[in-house]
């Protein structure tokens with residue numbers, strides 16, 4: 001039987017990781033694009049070398065070749081050309097690893113893809129779940145994570161609008177209440193996805 005793959009997307013701080021954790025606790029296989037991006041930037045990876053060459057070793061890496069992610073983030077969130085350069089290096093291997101790691105997943109896979117609306121829906125995705133929170137709530141959560149006000153505004157400005165994202169959705173999870181309410185919403189969806197995944 002082919003894998004059943006659900007893409008989970010949403011704006012920064014909307015609650016994708018929190019929802020993904022509950023899907024994992026329910027037994028879904030979770031694959032996260034942001035985590036894969038971090039893995040690909042590790043020393044020894046081809047993307048690490050490509051990023052250091054493109055952005056300048058002395059600018060964005062330490063003496064051991066470790067990418068200084070906050071510095072790279074600052075650069076790419078304030079310069080669209082730099083962002084395109086980084087995305088051109090990282091997005092093809094991210095796509096390949098997302099697809100590979102979710103192949104054969106049982107009962108089904110949740111792929112956390114923050115930029116689904118920006119990059120387009122891959123043909124191998126069966127269903128799109130959008131998690132949404134009020135922009136004021138996103139800002140507060142990002143602030144709590146230590147991002148400064150300018151970085152928060154830049155980040156929200158370069159991401160797709162909630163309307164564009166919601167237009168892609170088969171399901172929408174409103175993350176407006178408590179973490180417990182979010183977990184209940186996830187468990188309801190899990191039951192539905194599990195049934196779809198196992199129905200021939």
Ligand SMILES: CC(C)(COP(=O)(O)OP(=O)(O)OC[C@H]1O[C@@H](n2cnc3c(N)ncnc32)[C@H](O)[C@@H]1O)[C@@H](O)C(=O)NCCC(=O)NCCS
Pocket residue numbers: 011012013033034037038069070072073076083086087090094113114115155158159
């Ligand atoms: C820029 C990088 C080095 C910053 O790393 P850092 O650990 O500081 O932040 P983190 O990865 O947690 O991202 C912070 C927030 O920015 C969002 N984000 C990341 N990259 C992008 C991007 N190219 N465009 C818009 N939003 C982005 C993330 O989803 C998250 O909400 C890293 O995010 C990265 O390598 N991004 C490029 C790869 C990418 O496009 N990833 C998104 C998933 S496809």
Ligand SMILES: Nc1ncnc2c1ncn2[C@@H]1O[C@H](COP(=O)(O)OP(=O)(O)OP(=O)(O)O)[C@@H](O)[C@H]1O
Pocket residue numbers: 010011012013014015016017018019034114141175176177178179180182
């Ligand atoms: N309903 C909620 N109630 C309280 N806190 C929440 C709720 N949902 C998420 N959070 C918290 O808000 C923060 C951001 O959530 P999370 O990391 O899941 O967002 P995200 O969409 O994965 O963000 P990013 O794309 O930036 O990684 C986390 O600290 C998380 O625990």
